[in-house]
Amino acid sequence: MKAYIFPGQGSQFVGMGKDLFHSSHLAKKKFKLSDDILGFKITKIMFEGPQEILKNTLYTQLAIYIYSVIKTKILNNFNPDMVAGHSLGEFSALASIGVFSFEEGLILVNKRAYMMQKICQSISGGMAVILGLEDHIIEEVCKKDKGIIVPANYNSPGQLVISGEKKALQRVCLSLKKKGAKKILILPVNGAFHSPIMSTVQKKLEKIIQKISFKNSKCPIYQNVNAQPVTKYHEIKKNLIEQLTSPVKWKQSIKNMIDDGAITFNEIGPGNILQGLMKKIYKNA
Structure with missing residues (x-):
């Protein structure tokens, strides 16, 4: 069985997505759509930096989400048997398998990143x-x-x-x-992500998530909060809300995916940050 995994913050780099923009008409269309929806040129930050701006939580989360989901759109044979995403990567994974649209996910990630950035500045x-x-x-x-x-x-x-x-x-x-x-x-971050400090953001994000139309997943997604395979939209929504204040059970998710038949793991995102973790998890699976 084939699994696809999506990274979170830390996998970004200046120049990410530039090759996709110039090599694929569909990718170029999605990148331009992202700029239009957000009201500023996130593509300029992704392609040109500087690094100091790109690593800002607000832009990092958007950049990784956009890159990851667009990558799945231009793959010839993206037909996963199961997926998982590390923190922010869970949003990329959900958009890639059609639980919500690319556009809805972009708006959601934008608001999530903005609120997380604000709480980081106050606490x-x-x-x-x-x-x-x-x-x-x-x-x-x-x-x-x-x-x-x-x-x-x-x-x-x-x-x-x-x-x-x-x-x-x-x-x-x-x-x-x-x-x-x-x-x-x-870590070079100014916030306490996945901790009770994010509870204020969680409450605000819940209201936004509840307004979005989720669909049942086409394949199981192993979510961060419980490391279990989920396909029903109401469970996915509940777990996504809890994610902000709950630990990311990544090694547990990967182990469960292996136990459930995953043979190959394909990382979809900038860089290969999850591959290093995979090697360590495989040794102990």
Whole structure:
């Protein structure tokens, strides 16, 4: 069985999509449509940068979504047996299999990114990658801290991202270092994604999502919040709403896809950031 996976933030690069724009009439049409819908030239930011602008949450999420979905539109044989997307990538995955339209997804991602950017400016938060510790150790340390700090991304065996208030993040990172973490990397983001800090955004996004007409999925999508295959539109919608404050269960999703018969995994997006995680997950599947 053939699986397609879609990356989230971190996979962007200046120049992304430029080759698609010049080589495909359909791609060019979709890129221009994106500019028209958004009311500004996201394509200029994607194609020319600068990097400092592109890595801004507001533009990053739009750029990756646009690139990923357009890529599926121009593939000759895009007929997945199952799909999954990492955080933002879940929106790309859903649009690619027709749960909502490219245009509806673009508007949704635009509003999601804008609201996430706003909350990041008002609350001091951060994220860190913890390498070389068992999940339960990280979970316990986060739970004991008095601040807002939680596991955010279960990326692969031995790699878990935590998210929360900056002071809590500093305390927990120090504790985890003493517990034997091989490496701790503070991510270059100014927000605490997939944490309770995003609850205000979640409530606003829920109202927007409820207005969009979702369809049943053509194939199972393994969603971030529970790592389980879902096809019914009402379940997909519910899980998508919960995603903002829930951890991304990526390694669990991939393991379940393998157990359910996935043989090949095709990454659809700029770069190949998910392939590195795949190798680690495969070793422990």
